[in-house]
Amino acid sequence: MKCHRCDLDTVRVMTKSPVGNEWEVYVCDTCHYSWRSTEDIHVHDVFKLKADSIPGLQQIPPIPPLKTK
Numbered sequence: 001m002k003c004h005r006c007d008l009d010t011v012r013v014m015t016k017s018p019v020g021n022e023w024e025v026y027v028c029d030t031c032h033y034s035w036r037s038t039e040d041i042h043v044h045d046v047f048k049l050k051a052d053s054i055p056g057l058q059q060i061p062p063i064p065p066l067k068t069k
């Protein structure tokens, strides 16, 4: 599985639902992006990261605004 933000194959299962095996939460060990298996993930291009640029970041990229319906 590839990370939605940095596109690297450094994703691991962080935790699973306590009952019923309903979902898993994944985290990327490179950029620390995390998401739940039940989410419909779309990372806008503005929030994509490349692994080689991460050490030079001066701040964590902010959370994007919530979608409006």
Ligand SMILES: [Zn+2]
Residues within 6 Å of the ligand: 003, 004, 005, 006, 007, 008, 028, 029, 030, 031, 032, 033
């Ligand atoms: Zn990542």
